[in-house]
Structure formats: C-alpha cells, structure tokens
Amino acid sequence: MPILTPGTCFKNAFDVKFDLCGKLLTSAEALDAKLQAGEEFDFKKIIYSNLGNPHALGQDPIFYFREVMGLASMPHLFDDESTKASFEPEVIEHARKISESFGRGGTGKYTDTQGVMFARKSVAEYISKRDGYPAKPEDIYMCDGATPGIQMVLRIALREKTDGVMIPIPQYPLYNACITLYDGAACPYYLDEEKDWALTLEEMERAHAEAVKKGINPRVCVVVNPGNPTGNVLNVEIMKDIAKFCHEKKMLLLADEVYQRNIYMPEEFPWVSFKKIVCDLGLDKKGFELCSVHSTSKGMVGECGRRGGYFELINVSDEVRSAILKLTSLLCVNSAGQIMTHLMVSAPQKKGEGKARDACYDQYKGIFESLQRKAKKLHKFFTSLEGVTCCSPQGALYLFPRITIPEKAIHKAKEEGIPADELYCVEMLESTGLLVMPGSSFGQKEGTYHFRTTILMGEDDLEDVLPLLKKFHTGFMSKYE
Amino acid sequence: MPILTPGTCFKNAFDVKFDLCGKLLTSAEALDAKLQAGEEFDFKKIIYSNLGNPHALGQDPIFYFREVMGLASMPHLFDDESTKASFEPEVIEHARKISESFGRGGTGKYTDTQGVMFARKSVAEYISKRDGYPAKPEDIYMCDGATPGIQMVLRIALREKTDGVMIPIPQYPLYNACITLYDGAACPYYLDEEKDWALTLEEMERAHAEAVKKGINPRVCVVVNPGNPTGNVLNVEIMKDIAKFCHEKKMLLLADEVYQRNIYMPEEFPWVSFKKIVCDLGLDKKGFELCSVHSTSKGMVGECGRRGGYFELINVSDEVRSAILKLTSLLCVNSAGQIMTHLMVSAPQKKGEGKARDACYDQYKGIFESLQRKAKKLHKFFTSLEGVTCCSPQGALYLFPRITIPEKAIHKAKEEGIPADELYCVEMLESTGLLVMPGSSFGQKEGTYHFRTTILMGEDDLEDVLPLLKKFHTGFMSKYE
Numbered sequence: 001m002p003i004l005t006p007g008t009c010f011k012n013a014f015d016v017k018f019d020l021c022g023k024l025l026t027s028a029e030a031l032d033a034k035l036q037a038g039e040e041f042d043f044k045k046i047i048y049s050n051l052g053n054p055h056a057l058g059q060d061p062i063f064y065f066r067e068v069m070g071l072a073s074m075p076h077l078f079d080d081e082s083t084k085a086s087f088e089p090e091v092i093e094h095a096r097k098i099s100e101s102f103g104r105g106g107t108g109k110y111t112d113t114q115g116v117m118f119a120r121k122s123v124a125e126y127i128s129k130r131d132g133y134p135a136k137p138e139d140i141y142m143c144d145g146a147t148p149g150i151q152m153v154l155r156i157a158l159r160e161k162t163d164g165v166m167i168p169i170p171q172y173p174l175y176n177a178c179i180t181l182y183d184g185a186a187c188p189y190y191l192d193e194e195k196d197w198a199l200t201l202e203e204m205e206r207a208h209a210e211a212v213k214k215g216i217n218p219r220v221c222v223v224v225n226p227g228n229p230t231g232n233v234l235n236v237e238i239m240k241d242i243a244k245f246c247h248e249k250k251m252l253l254l255a256d257e258v259y260q261r262n263i264y265m266p267e268e269f270p271w272v273s274f275k276k277i278v279c280d281l282g283l284d285k286k287g288f289e290l291c292s293v294h295s296t297s298k299g300m301v302g303e304c305g306r307r308g309g310y311f312e313l314i315n316v317s318d319e320v321r322s323a324i325l326k327l328t329s330l331l332c333v334n335s336a337g338q339i340m341t342h343l344m345v346s347a348p349q350k351k352g353e354g355k356a357r358d359a360c361y362d363q364y365k366g367i368f369e370s371l372q373r374k375a376k377k378l379h380k381f382f383t384s385l386e387g388v389t390c391c392s393p394q395g396a397l398y399l400f401p402r403i404t405i406p407e408k409a410i411h412k413a414k415e416e417g418i419p420a421d422e423l424y425c426v427e428m429l430e431s432t433g434l435l436v437m438p439g440s441s442f443g444q445k446e447g448t449y450h451f452r453t454t455i456l457m458g459e460d461d462l463e464d465v466l467p468l469l470k471k472f473h474t475g476f477m478s479k480y481e
Numbered sequence: 482m483p484i485l486t487p488g489t490c491f492k493n494a495f496d497v498k499f500d501l502c503g504k505l506l507t508s509a510e511a512l513d514a515k516l517q518a519g520e521e522f523d524f525k526k527i528i529y530s531n532l533g534n535p536h537a538l539g540q541d542p543i544f545y546f547r548e549v550m551g552l553a554s555m556p557h558l559f560d561d562e563s564t565k566a567s568f569e570p571e572v573i574e575h576a577r578k579i580s581e582s583f584g585r586g587g588t589g590k591y592t593d594t595q596g597v598m599f600a601r602k603s604v605a606e607y608i609s610k611r612d613g614y615p616a617k618p619e620d621i622y623m624c625d626g627a628t629p630g631i632q633m634v635l636r637i638a639l640r641e642k643t644d645g646v647m648i649p650i651p652q653y654p655l656y657n658a659c660i661t662l663y664d665g666a667a668c669p670y671y672l673d674e675e676k677d678w679a680l681t682l683e684e685m686e687r688a689h690a691e692a693v694k695k696g697i698n699p700r701v702c703v704v705v706n707p708g709n710p711t712g713n714v715l716n717v718e719i720m721k722d723i724a725k726f727c728h729e730k731k732m733l734l735l736a737d738e739v740y741q742r743n744i745y746m747p748e749e750f751p752w753v754s755f756k757k758i759v760c761d762l763g764l765d766k767k768g769f770e771l772c773s774v775h776s777t778s779k780g781m782v783g784e785c786g787r788r789g790g791y792f793e794l795i796n797v798s799d800e801v802r803s804a805i806l807k808l809t810s811l812l813c814v815n816s817a818g819q820i821m822t823h824l825m826v827s828a829p830q831k832k833g834e835g836k837a838r839d840a841c842y843d844q845y846k847g848i849f850e851s852l853q854r855k856a857k858k859l860h861k862f863f864t865s866l867e868g869v870t871c872c873s874p875q876g877a878l879y880l881f882p883r884i885t886i887p888e889k890a891i892h893k894a895k896e897e898g899i900p901a902d903e904l905y906c907v908e909m910l911e912s913t914g915l916l917v918m919p920g921s922s923f924g925q926k927e928g929t930y931h932f933r934t935t936i937l938m939g940e941d942d943l944e945d946v947l948p949l950l951k952k953f954h955t956g957f958m959s960k961y962e
C-alpha cells in the first residue's frame with residue numbers, strides 16, 4: 001500500500017475537474033502520428049484549434065519583443081561592436097534600460113515580491129492611459145500569467161463551502177477548478193445566447209438569490225470580458241449594472257480581461273475596462289473592491305510559455321494585500337514574464353521610433369488584422385451551415401457556434417457515454433483534422449450543444465479546412481437525420 | 482467594512498509566518514539610502530548577505546547559458562550572417578537545437594504540463610550519470626524553481642492537522658509556511674550542532690515518537706542536504722539510516738537537494754543523493770516513495786529570477802501523479818526556466834567543445850573556487866572570534882555561526898522585545914553594513930544563538946568587511962560584558 005494514495009491525500013486535488021481536451025486530444029495525437037507515418041486522410045494536417053495557444057498554431061512572436069527580452073539578459077554584450085551589427089540601436093537601448101531597471105544582479109536575481117518596479121510602472125501608465133483614470137504601481141502585482149492572480153484572489157477569499165463565487169456559464173473551467181480546490185461554492189449565472197452571450201442583470205440577480213437561498217454567501221463575482229469561450233464583448237450599460245450589483249451585494253469583482261486587445265468589431269462592440277466603469281460611477285471612492293487580471297499569453301503577443309501577467313487591486317485592504325504578498329513571497333515571479341509584460345503594455349503606438357520598433361508596430365497590426373479577418377470569415381462560414389448559429393465575432397480568440405444535433409446522434413452519443421457535442425467534435429476531427437472543444441467542457445444550457453474553436457489557425461489552413469468542414473457538417477446532419 | 486478582511490478570508494494565509502528578514506531588511510535599506518545620500522559610515526556599502534541570491538551579490542551569470550537561452554527565443558536570427566558575428570557557433574547550434582526541441586511555436590507556446598521532453602531527458606541523463614542508476618524522463622517534473630515542487634508534494638500529502646511532516650530545525654522557513662498553509666502538523670527534529678549539524682537516528686526516532694504520541698501521523702520526512710542554514714553535508718551512513726527509517730515508518734522522503742553542487746570539502750564531506758542511497762539499499766524496488774528537488778537558483782548558476790527547477794518522483798502512484806499533473810496544468814511551467822535547467826544539468830564537463838563552452842567551463846570553475854575560498858575564509862574568521870563557534874564549511878551557500886551572547890545583551894533584547902540574536906544582527910548591520918539573518922528566523926535550540934550569512938559577497942567586499950566585523954564583535958562582547 002503506497003503512502004500517497006487518493007484516499008489518504010488532499011481530497012480536493014482529486015475532485016478538481018480540469019481536463020481541457022482529454023480524450024479528444026489523445027485521438028488527435030494518434031491521428032497526427034498516422035499522418036506523420038504517411039497514412040492518407042482527407043486532410044493534410046491536424047489543426048490544434050482546441051487551445052488559445054497562438055504560437056503553437058503558427059502565429060509569429062513579436063520579434064522586437066523577443067530581441068529586447070533576450071538581450072536584456074546578456075548585459076555582457078551591450079557594448080560589443082558585433083552586437084550593433086546584429087541588433088537595431090533601439091533594441092540595444094531598450095534592453096540596456098530594462099537590465100539597469102532590475103538593479104544590481106539584473107534579471108538573474110529574485111525580483112521584488114510584488115514584481116520589479118519598472119514593469120509595475122509601465123503597467124500603471126498603460127492602465128492610466130487606457131482608462132483616463134490614474135493607476136498606481138502600488139496597486140499592480142506582477143504574476144506568472146493571469147492564472148496565479150486569479151488563483152491568489154480566490155485562495156484568499158474562500159474559507160469554506162458557504163463562500164460563493166459567481167461564475168459565468170459557459171466558462172473557462174479554471175474557475176470551477178479553483179473553487180473546488182479552495183473549498184468554495186460555485187454560483188453559476190448563465191450568459192444569454194439570444195443576446196449575443198450578453199450578461200443580464202436579471203440573471204445575475206436570479207443566480208445570487210439562488211445561492212443565498214442555499215445558504216451560500218457570494219463574496220466574489222467573476223466576469224470574463226471579452227468572453228471565453230463565447231467571444232462576446234460586454235456593453236457599457238450592462239457593465240454599469242454589474243458594478244452596481246456587486247457593490248450592493250458586497251462582492252469583490254474579479255474582472256478577467258486577458259482578451260482586452262482582441263476586439264474585432266470595435267465600432268459596434270467596443271471594449272471598456274471594469275476599472276473605468278467603476279471610476280465612471282465613482283464607486284472607486286466608495287470602497288469598491290476590484291481585481292482585474294491581464295496576461296501576455298493572449299492579445300497579439302501570444303507568449304503563453306513566457307508566463308507574464310499582472311493583476312491590479314483596487315480598495316483591497318492592507319492586511320489582505322500583506323497576506324497576498326506573503327503567499328507570493330513563497331515563490332518569486334519570473335523575470336522574463338515581467339519583461340514581456342512591460343513590452344506588451346508599452347508597445348509602439350505609432351511609426352517613426354526606429355526600424356525595429358516600426359517593424360514591431362507593423363507586426364502587431366498584421367497579427368491583429370489577420371485575427372480579425374479569420375474571426376469574420378469563420379463566423380460567416382459557421383452561420384452559413386444548416387442548423388448552426390453563431391454570435392457575432394466580437395472579441396477574444398474564439399467562436400462558440402451552436403449546433404442543432406439530430407436526435408439519432410444524441411442517441412448514439414448516449415450509447416457511447418459521451419456528450420452529444422463531443423460526438424460531433426470526434427467526428428469533425430476524424431473528417432477534417434480540426435481539433436475543437438465540445439461545449440460540454442465549458443457548461444451550457446441543458447439541451448443546447450456547442451463547440452469552441454480558436455481563430456488561430458493560419459489563413460492558408462482555413463482555406464483548406466473550410467470545405468472539409470462543410471462536407472463533414474452536411475454529412476453529419478444527413479447521416480443522423 | 483471591506484469584503485476581504487483577515488476575519489472573513491482564508492485563515493491559514495494570515496497564520497503563515499514567512500518574513501525572511503523583515504525589520505532588519507528595512508533598516509538595511511534605510512542605511513543604504515543614507516549611504517547613497519552621502520552620509521558617512523565605517524563601511525562603504527550594505528552587503529545584503531541575508532539571502533541566497535547570488536547575482537544580487539555580484540556573482541556573474543554564466544554567459545554561455547544566457548546567450549543560448551536568449552538566442553533560443555530568437556529563431557528568426559539563427560541564419561543571419563550578423564548572428565554569426567555576435568555568437569560562437571556552438572551557441573547558435575545549441576539555441577537552434579533547443580528551439581526545435583520545443584516543437585512548433587518554440588518557446589512561446591504553453592509547454593507540456595510535465596515540462597518539455599528535451600529538458601526532462603537532460604535531467605534524467607544528469608541524474609543517471611550522477612547516481613549510477615537509471616532515471617526516467619517520465620519521473621521528472623519541471624517546475625518554476627524548487628519551491629513549486631515542494632509546495633505541490635506537501636499540498637497533495639496533507640489533509641488535516643493530524644497529517645505530519647518531519648522537518649529539520651534549524652530550517653528554511655518555507656517548510657513551516659507550507660505546513661501552516663496546507664493545514665498539516667510540523668514534527669520538528671533537531672540537527673546536532675555538536676556533530677557538525679548532523680542528523681541522528683535517535684533524534685529522528687524521538688521526534689517521530691513525540692508526534693505519534695500527540696496523535697499525529699507523520700507522512701512526509703523532509704531532509705535538506707546540503708543543509709540550509711547549517712551548510713552541513715550528510716554522510717552516507719546516516720543517510721542510509723534515514724532512508725530505512727522512512728521506509729519503516731511509511732513516510733515519503735522529500736529530499737531538498739538544491740545545493741547539491743555547492744560542496745566545498747568533497748574529500749571529507751562528499752555529497753551523495755538520496756536517490757542513490759535508496760537504490761543502493763534496494764529500497765527503490767520495495768516501493769520507497771521519494772521526491773527529490775533541484776533548482777537553477779543555487780549551485781554555480783544562481784539564476785533565481787529565472788525560476789527553473791525540477792522534481793523527480795520515485796514510486797509515487799499513478800493516481801497521485803495524475804492529480805499532481807492536473808494541478809500543474811492549471812498553471813504552466815515557464816520556458817526560460819526549463820531551458821536554464823537543461824543548460825545547468827548539461828554544462829560542459831571538460832574543455833575542447835568550442836570557445837563559448839570552454840569559457841563556460843572556466844566560469845563555472847571560477848565561481849566554484851571563489852565560493853569555496855570564501856566559505857573557508859569566513860569559517861576561519863568566525864572561529865577566530867571569542868565566543869563564536871562555527872561548523873566546518875561543508876556545503877550550500879551559508880555559514881551558521883553560533884554566538885555566545887552576554888547576559889546583558891540578552892536582557893536588552895528582552896526589553897526591546899526581540900530575540901537576542903536579532904539584537905546582535907541589528908548592531909552588526911549598523912557597525913559593518915553586513916546584513917545577515919538571526920538564527921531565531923530558522924529555529925534553534927532554546928538558549929542558543931546564531932546567525933546565517935551567505936558566502937556570496939565579493940572577495941573584495943570580504944577584505945573590507947572582516948576587519949569591521951572583528952571590531953564590531955569585540956565591541957559587542959565588551960559593551961555587554
């Protein structure tokens with residue numbers, strides 16, 4: 001009998017559900033191996049469109065960022081003549097400035113627990129400019145991607161099963177996983193697919209009341225904007241309602257805003273931060289508690305492996321901040337992620353700042369326009385299919401089409417013991433090589449079926465896969481008619 | 482009344498004690514500011530010898546590692562002619578190989594949950610060669626420094642107040658902090674200062690029996706070797722006793738071996754891994770559960786800000802491994818830390834592999850020899866002082882001298898409400914500019930007093946500070962006589 005067994009270990013770790021694409025991913029990898037071995041299929045490659053992992057799907061890193069980040073850890077080369085041959089002057093100067101900002105020991109020493117000051121200052125400047133309200137470096141906490149920030153706030157806020165967290169459905173499963181891990185209670189509210197996945201105050205009130213009726217005290221309200229997996233962007237009026245609602249019900253608002261730069265219909269669906277909404281309403285002066293997270297993994301940067309991000313805390317008490325810092329000090333934030341976050345928030349906004357920064361501006365723009373084109377193209381395609389609806393491609397890196405699954409297919413899925421949309425995704429993978437995630441992984445209204453695809457595949461890949469998708473969908477519908 | 486308050490949040494987060502150098506550090510920074518402002522003191526600088534943070538104290542990064550790591554994230558430059566002017570061929574080739582090993586998307590994508598395979602393979606090869614027993618990449622888990630590995634194992638192993646963890650005293654306070662955070666019980670065993678801080682089986686048995694008597698079930702036994710803060714290196718015979726003891730008492734052995742390369746008296750006090758001991762005894766075939774952690778933050782690499790490390794799991798059940806991977810997958814290990822870990826474990830062992838690798842070999846050797854010289858010099862110095870004893874400088878980055886504090890000083894400290902060795906450290910700082918940590922931060926036998934200093938200050942700094950230290954110590958002893 002081993003010492004560490006499920007029965008004798010921390011139970012929550014086993015109860016957590018976080019299987020982003022389990023069996024489907026295994027199938028995709030098996031198919032991939034067959035392809036590599038020369039076996040022939042209707043498709044030429046597997047497109048891993050299951051994860052918001054931009055570089056893995058072929059998106060280039062921003063070369064300027066990579067050069068500055070890399071060179072910032074090579075201070076011994078700053079003054080070499082050959083360095084000037086390899087790197088543009090603004091790359092060397094930026095790298096030097098960053099290296100010096102770390103202070104003695106550069107990027108190799110433990111950084112301040114809250115993160116290096118120069119990065120926190122850059123973030124505060126970015127937020128101030130973005131919102132038109134001043135942000136302070138003292139409120140910025142650098143972290144290894146957005147996730148540790150989310151985990152930290154939920155870890156601190158939850159004590160027991162009656163401490164509730166309002167979460168959207170459909171949702172990115174991280175939230176449920178953390179709530180299970182930290183012994184809290186999930187209080188789900190449903191996004192309204194009829195209204196382009198908007199959030200409604202009535203539904204928030206219903207969900208809150210339901211929680212209270214069960215003896216749960218909702219302490220945190222999670223809002224993901226732009227939405228994952230739904231790709232919606234909230235409008236200002238509903239955001240105001242949510243802020244007032246959180247204030248009234250005494251909930252900290254945890255604003256997951258990692259897709260804030262992925263806004264594809266900015267005229268109809270502009271993005272505004274919750275920080276700005278809270279300040280517009282004057283709630284920041286009334287003790288409104290807000291945590292907003294951002295990350296280098298999404299946007300046009302897509303540096304997932306870098307682990308860069310930050311969270312901003314508004315009106316959180318000093319004692320709680322001290323506890324957060326103490327827990328953070330057990331670890332240490334990585335320096336490359338902090339550099340990348342600094343680069344992300346201080347990216348050039350116009351041309352004329354040197355060859356490398358101009359190239360950065362162009363690359364940024366190019367990546368954005370490509371994402372926008374792909375979002376619109378995929379949306380147009382999905383809505384052209386029989387029995388498929390799809391909300392407008394407003395933001396984030398995803399579309400979340402709804403599929404009408406024929407009764408026979410539902411029956412077959414039941415026999416196989418899998419959700420009906422998983423069956424759809426399995427057959428899609430086998431026919432097209434496109435790997436997507438079933439809606440059941442995110443939660444959805446009973447009796448509705450969806451899948452989430454990223455918009456990250458190459459534009460060439462899109463040309464190849466859309467005809468296959470059309471054929472597959474038509475075939476699926478008639479096969480199970 | 483705020484929403485998040487100490488009274489309404491996760492209690493353990495507030496109960497955790499992890500203040501590595503709180504008030505003393507603040508005083509040092511205040512002194513530093515005065516120095517910068519031109520105020521005159523007996524010393525020219527503050528030496529932050531409180532933390533094992535090599536680069537902050539002036540240790541150079543290994544340039545070869547930095548260049549390979551940096552360039553591995555600039556694949557767009559691999560084939561540029563100018564790159565060949567800036568970097569040696571083996572740097573470019575190594576960077577290219579690493580970049581390709583990450584697969585499509587390079588260092589910017591989410592890496593495999595357990596870590597990239599090439600890094601795990603390098604680690605497994607290193608361990609196999611080190612111990613003479615095969616290690617498997619499947620048993621290696623890459624992590625952001627050693628701490629997340631330690632946290633993960635303790636998080637999984639602890640359920641409730643009766644789940645015990647045997648920890649050494651004096652100890653690096655991370656262990657106590659995690660045990661508080663995860664609701665376990667610390668079962669302290671004392672290292673024997675009379676025997677050069679050795680661990681004795683009698684003391685382990687006493688500590689275990691005491692825990693059992695209190696209704697605690699010790700499930701994990703932590704051994705730190707080389708020791709922190711004590712700098713001792715365990716001998717093979719006692720290691721065998723410990724392994725057998727863990728086996729008999731059904732405890733997982735958590736071997737904190739982050740200082741495995743910092744061995745300064747290798748003939749008298751050679752270092753052997755617990756993996757080798759367990760295999761020598763054949764216990765690996767009898768289900769012995771072992772977790773061994775290593776890090777890029779110490780050794781000759783000293784890359785604390787990089788967050789690189791790994792842990793090896795032996796005989797831990799598949800179910801528990803799955804749970805560990807699931808929790809790990811909520812986050813993602815950073816890519817630069819994995820590259821640095823790969824570089825650390827595959828550092829050149831001989832010359833003749835190219836100019837950059839030869840320079841790496843020399844730099845490694847130079848750093849090691851300097852650490853060894855400083856350890857011996859500091860040891861010789863401390864043992865020359867009246868009323869000070871200090872165990873031989875066997876390993877790690879620290880010395881932990883014991884000081885006889887005069888009654889009057891003990892009395893004064895009591896009046897000031899601080900431990901007597903903290904008073905000693907405060908006065909040392911004010912007289913010499915050297916910041917060290919009081920023994921009370923690590924735990925020590927009642928009535929004994931120590932401080933921990935790193936051996937990381939520059940050799941020049943040492944020349945300056947030793948006469949000041951001698952003067953301070955003599956003055957302190959006569960002042961409170």
